[in-house]
Amino acid sequence: MSKPTFLLQGTLDLLILTILALEPMHGWAIAHRIRQMSKDALQVGQSALYPALHKLEQQGWIKAEWKVSENNRRAKYYSLTHAGRKALAKEAVQWERLSAAVSLIVRTA
Amino acid sequence: MSRWLIQLRLLLRSLFRTRQVQQDLDQELQYHLERQIEQGLTDGLSPEEARFAALRAMGAITQNKEECRDTRRVNWIEDLVQDLRHGARRLRKNPAFTVVAVLVLALGIGANTAMFSVAYGILLRPLPYAGSDRVAVVYMRFFPRDFAFGTLCIRDYLMWKENNHAFEDPSLFRSLRLDIGGNEGVPEQVQGASVTAGFFPTLEVRPLIGRTFAPGDDQPATRSLTVLGESVWRRRFAASSAVLGKTILVNGAPSTVIGVMPGVFRFPRRDTEVWTNLPLNPPTRYGPWFFRGVARLKPGVTLQQAQVETNHIGQRMMQQNPYYKRLTLPVLGVREALLGTTLKPAILVLAGAVGLVLLIAVVNVANLMLARATVREREMALRLSLGASRGRLVRQLLTESVLLAVMGGVVGLALAWGGIELIRFWNPGDLPLIDSVRLDWSALGFIVLLSMFTGILFGLAPAFECTRADLNATIKEGGRTGASTRGGRTRTALVVSEIALSLMLLIGAGLLLRSFANLRSVTGGFSTQPRQILTILISPGNRKYRDDRVGLAFYDEVLRRARAVPGVEAADLADSLPPDRQGDADTFQIEGQPLAPGELNPIISQPAVGPDFFRALGIPLIKGRHFNQHDTQDSRPVAIVSEGFVHRFFANQEPLGQRIKQSGPGYGDKWMDIVGVVGNVKYLGLTVDTDPALYMPFAQSYGPLMFLVVRSSGDAAGLAAALRRNIQAIDPGVTLAQIGTMDQALDLSVSQPRFDTTLLSLFAGIALLLAAVGIYGLIAYSVAQRTHEIGVRMALGAAQADVVRMVVRQGASMAAIGIVLGLGGAFLLTRLLKTMLFGISVSDAVTFVAAPLVIMLVVLAATFLPALRATRISPVVALRYE
Structure with missing residues (x-):
């Protein structure tokens, strides 16, 4: 219910897809990576993360499988599907366009 | 694997391997929690602190899971199954409520489905001939x-x-x-x-x-x-x-x-x-x-x-x-030609009436549900606070009411089937096209839609009512089922509308009942008991009987034998019979009353009858004489006219001795002396006002097709066999038809009004019953809720009579509002009955006074029981209540 308001709708999906494009990863690692890469600027709560993951899986953009994690425990690893890669390319372009437009307005206004 | 295949696999997995999916999710979240704790530890927190921090960061785990489930899109199916199970369990736990609600709905749905089948079969089902909608009858x-x-x-x-x-x-x-x-x-x-x-x-x-x-x-x-x-x-x-x-x-x-x-x-x-x-x-x-x-x-x-x-x-x-x-x-389509012009409006009125019955049933069940809803407010409040969405709860409550309605529909289906069989078997209205009235796919479709629709209809109000619950207030109330005034008002409004609707039906039924009584009190103009009169149509067939000498001799023999049958008091012949079997009809001329060129007297009944016809039926001779055996082909032509005839054509004149003749194409110049005046008889149906008649003696106006009219000392039905035997003994080639008592003929002539009246009265009766149940339920419930208050009042010295008055006043004021609304509705709606009424106006004062009285009595009776119960409340018990 309490969705992180600082993330634009759909932005989280883009972040997840981008990160999974590097390598398959489990939920906690994705959250961790987002935090690291954004230098602690973005914090994704699980309440937003897992529904988003499940939704992406449902859309067929990512797939999940159980694997043994780096600390020898069973964890659910998500990876991009073919459709997911295509979606990522499209979303990324769109994001570029959007953020450029927003910056333009913010700077010139 | 293509995308939709993945999706399908996931969907199926979610649907059929719910446990597995659930476990996966649990494990996934558990893993996350553990990693979070580890992170805390490496950041230098104590194990305790790390755990708390992790839990806090994770938020409500259950909520989380709920949302993950939501994304799986199959939850509506899961939810439905779960809701159905849940609903069924709740209904099982409240057998009294369930039985009452299902019966009430079954009555409403069953009656509507039966009526739908009748209306569909008669008014809509394609006729069994091709393209019949393009064929017309020309009159x-x-x-x-x-x-x-x-x-x-x-x-x-x-x-x-x-x-x-x-x-x-x-x-x-x-x-x-x-x-x-x-x-x-x-x-x-x-x-x-x-x-x-x-x-x-x-x-x-x-x-x-x-x-x-x-x-x-x-x-x-x-x-x-x-x-x-x-x-x-x-x-x-x-x-x-x-x-x-x-x-x-x-x-x-x-x-x-x-x-x-x-x-x-x-x-x-x-x-x-x-x-x-x-x-x-x-x-x-x-x-x-x-x-x-x-x-x-x-x-x-x-x-x-x-x-x-x-x-x-x-x-x-x-x-x-x-x-x-x-x-x-005039041009009519084939269906209208088969149906006549009176049936369609009647069926539409009945269909409307039965719709009102359903509405009352729905209101009733909604009321029952509302009463339960107040009890459930707390449960709902709790679930809302635990994160269930309101839409989800409304959906669950609606599932429950639709389940109830479907059960009602199933029982209603049985009722409808029985009702249709009954209508077909009894065919009270002698309805045309009754063969095409049956329970079929269209009716089944109708019942399914109707059940769903009613379920949602009566479920909506309670569903919103109890999910709108103010969390704090309800939970703080500590589960005391105090009537929120809002819910109380809704329920009161529902009961008031129930009273108004049933009053409208009651007035409609009252009008038809009084009209039908009027119709039955019309005598047809004869005083012999209808069950003592037997009539048989004799058709001699053989062409030799077209000769009047041969025919008269044959009928002399018929009468001789008929009069000899034991039990026969009087017997004679006529070519016309009350109430609606008019024989010859034509215009006429009166000597000395010339008509303007091109003008004509109206066409009137001109029955040919034997001398004993009037005595057999008990038609009074007002003046002059009867026909007798001396009025033959060879004597002076004579005629008898009816009182109505005298009134209309011999105002202020002495009819006896006047001369009259049949006119119109094909008649000769046979002037007849008027020798008698008899009472008015109806030959065109009981509802036709006066029908002047000109009678001629059978012997002077022979035709081969005649009714034998017999008056018996007791029930006439038993004479049929003996009479048939005796007539066929004269000539086995003779055809006997339409054998029946006058009772049966009268019944048949009012069959459609009987059909309308019976059904509408039945509907009104059901409506009244439902309204009584509804108001009883509401009052009983409110008395139960006010136990505490009543206890206090009594402890403070209120007399039993005061308490009764207080409770009854509540019912009476609801009835009063309902009656005012119902009277208004009835004034508007009874106009539709206009063509169905006989002898009373659509705003008949007696009905409009009596029906509200009946409603008031029923309401008071339904209120009185709970009121009495209220007086038995012991203050001590009441104060300890809850």
Whole structure:
């Protein structure tokens, strides 16, 4: 219910897809990576993360499988599907366009 | 793997491996939690602190899971299954509520489905002949024969045909009773039709075997041909195809059977079983007016356009024949022609009424649900606070009510089936097309939709009511089921509307009941007990009886034997019978009362009767004398007129001794002396006001087709067999038909009003019962809730009478508002009953006073029980209550 308001709708999906494009990863690692890469600027709560993951899986953009994690425990690893890669390319372009437009307005206004 | 395959796999997994999916999610979240704790530890927190921090960061785990489930899109199916299980469990736990609600709904749904089937079968189901919606029947109405859907003569038909552009090849038919006889068995009389060659092609029907009439078969001097209906064919000819080409006797004359029509084909009447060819002999004069036209509209022509054209043709007919006044040629579709004009409005009114019953049932169940909803407010509040969305809860509650409605629908289906069987078996209204009334797929579809619809209807209010619950207030109340005033108001409004609706139905039923009582109190003009009168139509068949000497001798013998049958007090003959079997009717002339050129006296009943006819039926002789055995073919022609006749045509004159004659085409110059005046008798149905009559002695006005009228000392029905035996002993070729008591004839003549009245009263009764249940429930509930308050009042010295007054006042004030609303609605709606009422107005004061009184009494009775219970409340117990 309490969705992180600082993330634009759909932005989280883009972040997840981008990160999974590097390598398959489990939920906690994705959250961790987002935090690291954004230098602690973005914090994704699980309440937003897992529904988003499940939704992406449902859309067929990512797939999940159980694997043994780096600390020898069973964890659910998500990876991009073919459709997911295509979606990522499209979303990324769109994001570029959007953020450029927003910056333009913010700077010139 | 393509995307949709993945999705399908996931969907199936979610649906069928719920446990597995659930576990996966748990494990996934558990793993996350552990990693979070580890992170905390590496950041230097104590294990305790790390755990807390992790949990805090994770938020409500359950909520999380819920949302993950939501994304799986299958949850509505899971939810539905879960809701159904949950609903079923709740209904099982409240058997009293469930049984009452299901029964109430079953009554409403069942009655509606039965009525739907009747309306659909009669008004909508396609007739069993192709393209029947393009076929019309053409009538003729003119003064002085003022029948709304009257008949034409062959000249009129030829004129219509000549000027017609709207229809393809118009054909002509006549309905008549036919005596069927021959070697195959005892002669019998059936409903028949005489038709031109175009009749069957117009209706686009094919015979079962053989052929129908060929183009030349309606030319003058063609031999007689017969097409049998399947029923006659099975009954009399054992369904043998050898019947084709066989010669049978039709009205005493030989006729060749050429074909058999399938049983579903019943036209022009719904009991027509035999068709003969109608030879179109060139007419030498106007009349006899026996015929109606039937024709198929040309492509692109509407019924209205055809009507405009026939009206023009009617104008020309009047120009050509000065005898016709105010002539029109009404056109009706085939279905309307079969149904008559009164049935459709009646069925629509009944369908509307039964809809109101359903509405009341729905309101009732909604009320029951609301009462439960207040109890459940706390449960709902708790679930809302635990993160369930409101939509989800509303959906769950709606699932429950739809489940209830479906159960009601199933029981209702049984009720509807029973109701339809009953209506078909009893056929109280003698309804046409009753054979096409049945429970079928359309009715099943109707019941399914109706159940869903009612379920949602009565579920919505309670669902919103209890999910709107103010969390804090409800939980703080500590579960005390105090009536929120809002819910109370909704319930009161529902009960008030129930009272208003049932009052409207009650007034409608009251009007029909009073109208029906009026109808039953119309005597028809005779004083002998109807059950003591037996009548038999005698059709001698053989052509020799057309000679009046032969015929009179035969009927003398019939009367001699009939009077000798034990139990027979009086017997005589008549060609007309009350209440609605008019025989001859024509216009007349009175000596010394010249008419303006072109004017005519109206057409009136002109029965031919034997001397004892008036005594047998108990028709009073007002003045003068009866006919007697000296009034014969060789004596002076005499006549008797009715009081109504005297009133209208001999105002301030002495009728006795005046001379009168039948006029109209084809009558000679036979002046008759008026020798007597008798009371008025109805020959055109009980609802027709006065019908002046001119009686002639049978012996001076012979016709071969006569009714034998017998008055018995007791029940007349038992005499039928002996009379039949005696008449057939004189001539076995004689056909006897329409054997029955006057009781039966009267019953039949009011069958449609009886149907309307019975059904509407039944509906009103159900409505009243439901309203009583509803108000009882509400008052009982509010008394239970006010136990505490009543206890306090009594402890403070309120007398029992005060408490009763207080509770009853609550019911009475609801009733008063409901009655005011209901009266308003009834004033508007009863106008629809106008054509169904006889002898009272649509705003009949008695009904409009009595019905509210009945409602008030019922409400008071329903209130009184809970009120009494309230007085038994012991203050001590009440204060400890809750």
